[in-house]
Amino acid sequence: MPQMNMIQALNSAMDITLGRDPAVVILGEDVGYFGGVFRVTDGLQRKYGTHRVLDTPIAEGGIIAASIGMAVNGLRPVAEIQFADYIYPGYDQIVSELARLRYRSASAFAAPVTIRTPCGGGIRGGQTHSQSPEALFAHVCGIKVVMPSNPYDAKGLLIAAIEDDDPVLFLEPKRLYNGPFDGDPNKPAVPWSTHAKGEVPDGHYTVPIGKAAVVREGREVTIISYGTMLHVAEAAARALGLDAEIIDVRSIVPLDVETLVTSVAKTGRCLIAHEATRFAGFGAELVATIQERCFWQLEAPIERVGGWDTPYPHAFEWEYFPGPQRVGAALKRVMEAR
Amino acid sequence: MPQMNMIQALNSAMDITLGRDPAVVILGEDVGYFGGVFRVTDGLQRKYGTHRVLDTPIAEGGIIAASIGMAVNGLRPVAEIQFADYIYPGYDQIVSELARLRYRSASAFAAPVTIRTPCGGGIRGGQTHSQSPEALFAHVCGIKVVMPSNPYDAKGLLIAAIEDDDPVLFLEPKRLYNGPFDGDPNKPAVPWSTHAKGEVPDGHYTVPIGKAAVVREGREVTIISYGTMLHVAEAAARALGLDAEIIDVRSIVPLDVETLVTSVAKTGRCLIAHEATRFAGFGAELVATIQERCFWQLEAPIERVGGWDTPYPHAFEWEYFPGPQRVGAALKRVMEAR
Amino acid sequence: MPRPSRLHVPHAPARPGEAPDFSYVRLSPAGSVARPDVAAAAVDIENLAVELIRVLDDDHRALGPWNPHLDVDVLQVGLRHMLLTRVYDDRMLRTQRQGKISFYMKSTGEEAVAVAAAMALRPSDMLFPSYRQQGLQFVRGAKLVDLMCQLLSNTRDMCKGRQLPVMYHSVPGRLFSISGNLATQFPQAVGWAMAAAIKGSDDLAATWIGEGSSAEADFHHALLFASVYRAPVLLNVVNNQWAISTFQGFAGGEQRSFAARGPGYGIPGLRVDGNDFLAVYAATEWAAERARKGAGATLIELVTYRAAAHSTSDDPTRYRPKDDAERWPLGDPIERLKQHLIALGEWSEERHATLAAELGELVGVAWKEATNYGTLTEGPRLDRDLMFEDVFKELPRHLIEQREQLRRERT
Amino acid sequence: MPRPSRLHVPHAPARPGEAPDFSYVRLSPAGSVARPDVAAAAVDIENLAVELIRVLDDDHRALGPWNPHLDVDVLQVGLRHMLLTRVYDDRMLRTQRQGKISFYMKSTGEEAVAVAAAMALRPSDMLFPSYRQQGLQFVRGAKLVDLMCQLLSNTRDMCKGRQLPVMYHSVPGRLFSISGNLATQFPQAVGWAMAAAIKGSDDLAATWIGEGSSAEADFHHALLFASVYRAPVLLNVVNNQWAISTFQGFAGGEQRSFAARGPGYGIPGLRVDGNDFLAVYAATEWAAERARKGAGATLIELVTYRAAAHSTSDDPTRYRPKDDAERWPLGDPIERLKQHLIALGEWSEERHATLAAELGELVGVAWKEATNYGTLTEGPRLDRDLMFEDVFKELPRHLIEQREQLRRERT
Numbered sequence A, B: 001m002p003q004m005n006m007i008q009a010l011n012s013a014m015d016i017t018l019g020r021d022p023a024v025v026i027l028g029e030d031v032g033y034f035g036g037v038f039r040v041t042d043g044l045q046r047k048y049g050t051h052r053v054l055d056t057p058i059a060e061g062g063i064i065a066a067s068i069g070m071a072v073n074g075l076r077p078v079a080e081i082q083f084a085d086y087i088y089p090g091y092d093q094i095v096s097e098l099a100r101l102r103y104r105s106a107s108a109f110a111a112p113v114t115i116r117t118p119c120g121g122g123i124r125g126g127q128t129h130s131q132s133p134e135a136l137f138a139h140v141c142g143i144k145v146v147m148p149s150n151p152y153d154a155k156g157l158l159i160a161a162i163e164d165d166d167p168v169l170f171l172e173p174k175r176l177y178n179g180p181f182d183g184d185p186n187k188p189a190v191p192w193s194t195h196a197k198g199e200v201p202d203g204h205y206t207v208p209i210g211k212a213a214v215v216r217e218g219r220e221v222t223i224i225s226y227g228t229m230l231h232v233a234e235a236a237a238r239a240l241g242l243d244a245e246i247i248d249v250r251s252i253v254p255l256d257v258e259t260l261v262t263s264v265a266k267t268g269r270c271l272i273a274h275e276a277t278r279f280a281g282f283g284a285e286l287v288a289t290i291q292e293r294c295f296w297q298l299e300a301p302i303e304r305v306g307g308w309d310t311p312y313p314h315a316f317e318w319e320y321f322p323g324p325q326r327v328g329a330a331l332k333r334v335m336e337a338r
Numbered sequence C, D: 001m002p003r004p005s006r007l008h009v010p011h012a013p014a015r016p017g018e019a020p021d022f023s024y025v026r027l028s029p030a031g032s033v034a035r036p037d038v039a040a041a042a043v044d045i046e047n048l049a050v051e052l053i054r055v056l057d058d059d060h061r062a063l064g065p066w067n068p069h070l071d072v073d074v075l076q077v078g079l080r081h082m083l084l085t086r087v088y089d090d091r092m093l094r095t096q097r098q099g100k101i102s103f104y105m106k107s108t109g110e111e112a113v114a115v116a117a118a119m120a121l122r123p124s125d126m127l128f129p130s131y132r133q134q135g136l137q138f139v140r141g142a143k144l145v146d147l148m149c150q151l152l153s154n155t156r157d158m159c160k161g162r163q164l165p166v167m168y169h170s171v172p173g174r175l176f177s178i179s180g181n182l183a184t185q186f187p188q189a190v191g192w193a194m195a196a197a198i199k200g201s202d203d204l205a206a207t208w209i210g211e212g213s214s215a216e217a218d219f220h221h222a223l224l225f226a227s228v229y230r231a232p233v234l235l236n237v238v239n240n241q242w243a244i245s246t247f248q249g250f251a252g253g254e255q256r257s258f259a260a261r262g263p264g265y266g267i268p269g270l271r272v273d274g275n276d277f278l279a280v281y282a283a284t285e286w287a288a289e290r291a292r293k294g295a296g297a298t299l300i301e302l303v304t305y306r307a308a309a310h311s312t313s314d315d316p317t318r319y320r321p322k323d324d325a326e327r328w329p330l331g332d333p334i335e336r337l338k339q340h341l342i343a344l345g346e347w348s349e350e351r352h353a354t355l356a357a358e359l360g361e362l363v364g365v366a367w368k369e370a371t372n373y374g375t376l377t378e379g380p381r382l383d384r385d386l387m388f389e390d391v392f393k394e395l396p397r398h399l400i401e402q403r404e405q406l407r408r409e410r411t
């Protein structure tokens, strides 16, 4: 099977959907001639032309609004927002329009728009190139939210998102574009070619939205995470020699509650890790859901690890990032509590 | 002491701050000549002139941005967003600018802006005049978020917000403007004059931001709520004859964790109620925080009651609204669980 | 001592108790404005954003190059649609006052803006209205009963109870779902038009926004995207002078016309007498032809007056003179078309009265039928399970669970 | 078979491998544009948004009514600031390449835009820049070491490590904190100016935005609020032809100039040769006088060219001809002012070389000092506790707890 990094996998997903369905169009800032600042749309304009892979004005609100209108007219726009930190000028069109159009019109109209955007830190991007805003969309009814943690899922989920008749926010953990990351910035970079999920079929396949993945089975503790933090948590558990069950949420909305609950009911202990700011982050929803459904099986308080409740500071990237130490300490707490 | 409804109390807070501090200015759509669609700024332009109580263009993003600039130039703007549902065009300026200006400039610049906006349902406003978006701001670092549940707190918190050197989002549960509400729309309306907290001093006073209020002491269960739902939950507990400890969160950010935790540690049972959509709502953060700190004292899963995970539908207002039945059923569950 | 404020604050020309003052409205004589070729460069026709395109003069004659020379039966259809709009509005307001519906918004005085435009377009063109163009619905063949069921949020409500009254839509009528969030439809219409162009179709999109709402970001995005991609779209600003209590000066109308925003983006701006059926028709026709030729978008300002309250929640006597509407210099659109037809010898006061009675009857019958399907307070109600549908195309598990929970709650 | 797309898609005039093509840039001869009274009505001076205000001609003479007639020493100060900007930019780029700082953005070719404008304003005027006007910092007296410490996020960083490099600010210099979010400063500057007017002060605000960023909603809000309240503000659009890889046609520059957006809001638009120190100075002076007179805002488009990469993360040879910058018809701002001074007999190549060496020395010494306070990789580091400060004015309890947790983590 071909080896792909996440950028190539995403590119392949768009290439395939552009090729199969003339309704698919790509649009966004610098996505056309240049192929995107992270090169995710590289070569697509050359292959599919300037009318299907469109450069746009720098107006995220306009990009989302135009995408909605295009979708209502039968296209399947895939809009790129250059950084998740810059999605807020489009927030109104997403929250008030994209997410609610089907509902308010009783399915007379719908807008199958996919919004791709790189998120997360770890690349020295400072407070405006590092955010993980999933919680700000998870609370909004009517838009699906996914985040892959590896090239295989990235391609399969992106194809699923583009083919989905509901709008999907597709968050790409940019720290993982070129390789998995265990949370230690001092180690040499590891490429996806060394990782099983770096094997990605050339052709069409989907990874279903709404299903979490049990990445590793285990009996002692359930670790629930997604995106970059999945790898960090995995490494932390390994370092502590824990027999952890590790779950990649993948789909934030809809959430695969059953997979999470089955696991925690089994292990009795649970740690939740995400990179976003902790307070009112998506981890809170995960904790709340699990304590509601697994209260009697829980042997220790659910631990929640996240970024601090501050913006993501340029100079303190690794102090902010919930790295192996923060995760490890929380894992110890959850294992020791009794 | 004078009787005031919440509208009068808010009006009085602005009147007093306008009178005391020439830096205070009011701005927003229809707030000037007309006095606001809910009449909250009634009479203020007549008293303080068109240059301190300003009508604005219909551009929430522009209103927030202009307020930031004014604040940087030494004013204390109090911006009204006509409905919380219409705050999203200003979301970027709030999230990316207002909330982070002090941080990014290491306090060289700051913008003490207060944003007032009516929220919540129960007035047949449908999906675009009923939202409770507190969770979408609670996750954002650098802006305080408060919601009063009565005229006394409304005035005291609004004065505190305007005098605060940090930005504050001030959410006004519009269903409570004219009177407390126990969740039963079929009962005759009750005016604030019948409620102890309808007694409001004429002059200057503050209610501190960051402090929850124990509205009723009790031993059997802790009910944590805010805004309209505080009254609904109170009524539901009364109907069940429970000796409930009832806490009005009031300040969502910063959150008075100590008051909440002290209570739950005592009662061992907890119900959380808000009107907003449940999934990834602020209730999740409350659950997560309490289970972390009170795990060993909890005798039952924390119950969480909210609006459904749908937009707020016009025809099903009372089926959507988390009324006494939904709260009552949850209260029974939390009391019976063992 | 603080120096006095140097801020400029616009003010309304007249407030309650004062005499109406419309001296600020720049008029042009009917027939006086040249009609350029539809392919003219935007820079060469900037005068159209300043002058006022008018066809009907004070003697009810149709004059000048913008006269669309419509057949009499077209004029009569237009009059009928406008009158139906007014009758419907008046009647629905009454039902709201009687507590049968929760809310209503009239378009009184602005009927030509919607009716003439829709008649000048093709049925395959897609319309993205705001909440004040109910005339579009009638031209596009909406059934009165269907509209009323929406107002009633009843068992036949096209929106299944989700939307406030007047937030209609129609798939066969190609009328996009109306949003309670101002201005959002403006750039969406541009996106729709971009897609039409990408597909190589001849269809265009038309959209309407209030002058107050043009202050929103969406207005700028719409003009910009329309300009960059030369999208086949008609961008209509309905300048009815008021945004609830706020005078149009606060939306930037004090310095320049709203049409004048277009040329800055390379888009022609037409300033049109919005109460002149023929002028609205002609301007729309011109812009549609331009768009279909591939010459891109047109910004059309319809100068009109919101003769009624903003909505049933509003009382305009609190912020403007009581008799403001009557003094509006551009008159009433229905009266003006009626008089034109009478002047042509193709209409009479009697026929008008008969038509009004007939339409009143139609509306009354439809209302009776509609209320059979339930009202806010009585009769059959929508199945509350519907609340959980259409959040997503398929019901996800958490909403199935919540539906079950609600069922338990109410039994 | 699907019909071919009718969408118009702008394209860059030349891509890698093609010859540079600047035929699209509309030029006016130096000295040819009339200079109206500062109180002129916006509608009467719309030509200024089409023509190009230029003072320096190809023979390095200063011509025409916009010549600000500056004293030689003012010109020499301007030259020095511009040269310092360039020397600083070049040197800081190198430090980034050496891994000493994480990121950098040069303003090469655009030095006049910032330096001339800042010199034409009063020290009490408030500036709201984007990330590409470092020249403002020098005019406003910033110390090299302070700027460098910001780039290094070191122990003397004015931003306490929170911001990416180049996101400076200065309270005494009245330079607002630069935001990584494009365009947001534009309407904030208008708010600041509104407050100045409310306070009755003579101060004004000036703000800068890239032509690409002018597509954002904030641009519209700024123009609208400035128009409605006649705020004393200078709204500068720096049209350097590129937004990363995207040609200005995608920001709407294909149809009209960016200056042309102003008149639609009743705001004068000036299109100015941004590489002509004298023209930028004169236009700024005109607009400032206008604002102080109470006549409101001016939109100024500075026509220039981004001669270097967008940032250290960018490689422009992937999307434009290698020699594009050299062929830019408006030349280089430093070279042009230098030649003008030489033509006046007030400067020489030798003096220029000496100045360049002197500035290089200054920058080198400052860099040495700055690195003593720490670099990204070495030396003293900021106290990590600082991460929790300034989220709020006072540290709330949850941040105190998190600070403690971090302390435990790292011990």
Ligand SMILES: Cc1ncc(C[n+]2csc(CCOP(=O)(O)OP(=O)(O)O)c2C)c(N)n1
Pocket: B029, B058, B082, B086, B089, C132, C180, C181, C182, C209, C210, C211, C212, C213, C214, C238, C240, C242, C243, C244, C306, C310
């Ligand atoms: C984003 C947003 N902001 C505010 C409102 C509240 N609102 C509803 S209608 C209205 C006035 C609109 O005026 P205008 O655009 O002139 O339209 P008109 O009512 O005159 O037809 C306002 C402020 C809203 N619905 N949406």
Ligand SMILES: Cc1ncc(C[n+]2csc(CCOP(=O)(O)OP(=O)(O)O)c2C)c(N)n1
Pocket: A029, A058, A082, A086, A089, D132, D180, D181, D182, D209, D210, D211, D212, D213, D214, D238, D240, D242, D243, D244, D306, D310
């Ligand atoms: C809201 C927002 N969207 C996107 C970006 C990413 N971005 C940074 S610079 C840039 C290009 C800006 O171009 P322009 O405004 O022309 O300024 P220039 O770089 O040419 O000075 C983009 C797209 C951003 N920083 N903020």
Ligand SMILES: [Mg+2]
Pocket: C210, C211, C212, C238, C239, C240, C241, C242, C243, C244, C306
């Ligand atoms: Mg209006």
Ligand SMILES: [Mg+2]
Pocket: D210, D211, D212, D238, D239, D240, D241, D242, D243, D244, D306
């Ligand atoms: Mg640029």
